[in-house]
Amino acid sequence: MPTPSYTADYAASRHDPAEFWAGQARQLAWHREPPRPVLRQEPGTGFDRWFGGGQLNTSWLCLDYHVQNGRADQVALIYDSPVTQTVRRYTYRELLNLTSRFAGGLRQLGVAEGDRVLLYMPNMPEAVVAMLACARLGAVHSVVFGGFAPAELAVRIDDARPRVLICASAGMEFDRVIPYLPLVTDALARATHQPDYVVVNQRDFCVAALDAEPSPTAEQPAGPIKLARLVDYHELLAAEPVEAVALDAAAPLYILYTSGTTGRPKGVLRDHGGHAVALKYSMSAVYGLNPGDTMFTGSDIGWAVGHSYIVYGPLLHGCTTVLFEGKPVRTPDAGTFWRVAADHGANVLFTAPTAIRAIRKEDPEGHLARRYDLSQLRHLFLAGERCDPATYAWAGELLGVPVIDHWWQTESGWPMLATLVGYLDMPPPRAGSAGHPVPGYDLQVLNEAGQPLPAGTTGLVTVRRPLPPGCLPTLWHDDARFQESYFDAFPGYYLSGDGGYRDAEGYCYIMGRVDDVINVAGHRLSTGELEEILAAHPAVAECAVLGLLDELRGQVPVGLVVLKDGQELSENDLEQALVQLIRQRIGAVACFRQAAVVARLPKTRSGKILRKTLRQLADGEKFPVPSTIDDPAILDEIRQVLARRGIGPGAETNLPPPLSS
Template identity: 45%
Template sequence: MEDLTMNKHRTFHSELYDEMYKEASGDDTREDFWRKQAEKVHWDRFPETILDDSNAPFFKWYPDGMINICYNAIDRHVVEGRGDQDALIWDSAYTKSTKKFTFSEVQDRVSRLAKILVNTFEVTQGDRVLIYMPMIPEAAFAMLACARIGAIHSVVFGGFAAPELSNRIDDCKPKMIITASCGLEPNKIIRYTPIVDEALEISKLTDLRRLIVQRHDVVFETKLNKDLYLDYYELMAETETGIDCVPVPANQELYILYTSGTTGQPKGIVRDTGGTTVALNYIMDIVFNLQIGDTWFSGSDVGWVVGHSFIVYGPLIRGTTTIFYEGKPVMTPDPGAFWRIVEQYKPHSIYCAPTAIRIIKKCDYNGEYIKKYDTSSLKSILLVGERCDPDTINWLEDKFPDVLLNDTWWQTETGWPICSNYGNLHAFPTNPGSCTKVVPGYVVEILDDDNVPVDPPQLGKVSIKFPLPPSFMLTLWGNDEAFKEKYFSDSPGYYTTGDAGYFNDAGYLHIMTRVDDVINTAGHRLSTGRFEEVVNEHPHIVESACIGVWDTVRGEQPVALVIPATGAEFNPEDLKKEIIAKVRKDIGAFARLGGVLIVTRLPKTRSGKILRGTIKSIANKKHFKVPATIEDETVLKEIEDALATLAG
């Protein structure tokens, strides 16, 4: 069994978890459990039917209920006397601006914006509204205003290029677009209106009307068609009163969120309203241990599912103050950006990608910036986006010995964590490299290639058994057949996550890599995650990506691309030899690396996932499409040049 370590001053009571897991995931108790969870949110008509599983995989939770998620996120707290509590804190590291909005103030802005959508833009229930916005408060107001009237919002990450924006427009066919004059990046301004105009030209929808938030302190657009671009602040000033929330069926689509993963065309993942309200209230409690009046910081963006679930809807439903951050973990202005946020606003927890922590670690390995700020409010640091390597967990544990470290695993498709530690059930011992235990409500099994469950600790396909819990995606927008084919055809009766992993003897789940990234070398199936955790343990390495390169003898030859720590002193050839020797010693002679390539960056999505498939295609000289989600396409040239040296 692997070593389990424990943060100081924390207790461990597995019986609380065991009892809840049995109730939430058991065939005879599941519906009663989710009925009790539904009672914790506000319904306009409480459902009599809890689960309709008659048409799997199209599971319907609370199908005869009526609800409004905006009411649960905003109005309910005002009605219950919490109108003066801060609901949202906006902090822009770029403009050095800070604004706070109480629940009453958010209710006022959202209800008036909803009225504008109805009266000026003629948006009705079921219409789609595309939101192309930076991390400014109006982005959250726009999402909530759509939900208030039963419109379906589709948030597109601000800064996506026009062709990708056009793809999403063509697919969801929005009634209108809400945008801003610009978004900000370190030392760069991205003007949004030319991108929107070009996307609509491509889509042949040049007459589609747009509501624009003019960022007067950064970029003020003066040459806009006033019939097409209506000014947000002007209309808000003219609208003195708002409108009430509209009850909608629980299975009414709440939003469409497009994801292309690391390859392929965008897929419009559809999430429901009722199940999402219930599931987010539940998970904010048992995993994140957030209660009314707490403050919460998620360092993500509303363009991703983390932003939907855990910047906007989840915290607000829970009655928590959410921090809306426009900035980066470094360069805005330094590696102390997150710790400054903690000192200034006293959040209970941080939720961010492992990439963010690795970047901070790379720039501030000794934690000098951490020492500059008071971080005593932190009870937990939670990680999301991709597997966190053990070395990064160990670094965090050294710097935050009294804080619960929680590596959560989930997907855009699921909407909330599949596997996690538990802030409100007493924490499990930490197992670096593992996302701990399956969240009550899911049944996760490891399957072999013949779809037969395997025993620990065998590596296999991580699969979720039917029925799927509340807030799991309803379908792919306009494409039920693709939904069934992509996610359910491989393993009947299961949702195919696409990840490979294993359970250890203690029941801890380890997500090691995507199924397609398993390296088959000399008859052995090895995960890229295992290679990377060994490589990252080297004191000079802060991050790595391992791939399989075709080899006529061994099938695939593992190759590691490594990023050294800033300021590390080493001889490149000696470093390569040390890493090769370490992999051989820690994994085995059969796992010998075919090369170690030193690089300064790795290609990643904007949400922090390493694009291993793209790297592998470059290495094996296969055609590939540059993913629309790539953070910086220029890095591919460095990777291509580094991989070219393998031939020599």
């Protein structure tokens, strides 16, 4: 067998994309092989379409294939939940049995190919079963992470128009129980579309009453409320198992609404064929995993990372996947991730930099990690936002394994930049860099006129068409918005919305969203670069830099920092130290003069810091609270800190009430 070569594969993927991906498609067991050429342009739109005419089923590839080929008794899924103090293991045979029976139950409710099913659930095995069952029938699932506000859930119900909504009776955040059925009832009262059924998975710590008519809350609009019929999740498992439906490769697998969606939602669509080919390839090429290895992805199924590398990627590849319900800290401590990785023999741990920063904040010396045997861990992968070099170095020194920061988006569905550990000739990872382009991604850095920029110059990160398999083929029922959002700015290129540069050695650096670049008296400064400098201070656990409006200079940078536990430095002393760091590295031109200590930063559930929201708050703008925010109360806390420090005019926001109200 030839030695894997990144150089050769990347060149082949650019020279003849159709031939390269036709070769990768042969790694899957198709019901019907896709005809050549495997890449075509869709009539009418001109959008790229992969593997049209080929037939397969993602659920069959994830389960039936492995049961039929010697992995029936291998553990497929490990559920580890410190919040419910539960660990459960499912073999491929057991997961197939549950999935095929639940698919039979959904079919009894009238779910058929092309129908939508909306899931409103936390990380739990029943959610994974439901996703795979939908795929088995050819139904299109859309996961909305449990606990989202009713108004935002209603928007997604109206956009996806599901035939069935599946929810858990409750979720648990640390020691707080969040009942879900009242939130679902509220959302249905707000929504125009009504599903035929609401399927409720009962949890021991919060059993919902399914035989009582839920009463509207004070927040619900006046008028009659049409409630769907409530069905117990486990009743559907009594159905006869059903076989997987052979689907065209272009058939939709799922809709995933992007982070930060407000107003009209943007539903990223994923297809069966391209998605399966890309994820199967990535498991070995990017993550260096073999069938039978174990992957622990510390994310949620409501996000692209959870879809791709908790559920579909590991199961397509014949791996064992760890489904974690909890947080990296306080469940019960900052050693939780290390305990889970050790207990289940994880070969790869994949999480967000913010999780590592949270762990470092509470255990800066790494004492908790040393309690556990992590000898089977080969790599730590980080994604979701840029990893600052200080966090990168801390994690690498603590774990003694390569730390790999890589970059991708909900739209891509799998990595665009990485250090691909499955290749022998791959340059090593480098602090601050997201690595090199993954085969299939012809990455280009352009200026605002669409011209290529030289090495070392920051610009707009784009990808030359065609996008590889696995990327979104379009947006859910909105081709025009798909074209306008991603391709109109630079014809022939996908606009990522991120800024970055490539150095002379080919390493790529993603500096953050384009709107995270601030303009100080005509000097364009990257907030990512400023944050990297602040994070290097030994007292700082994590930080965010905002560009605030300034009459004289246009914008000026302000830092918000979270301290590591046990720090006794005064706020004024810390501010002066941070100002000096910026002056030494950037110079007085940065005009960095203010920093404030906050207890925590507002983030999405996937760990991204909501920098735009912070800037709007500090500038005194009115703004909608992002639906993806983990805890809206953080914004009030920060507003009080900013007022105390005299930073910005403050803001009146439309903060929603707590979920428990």
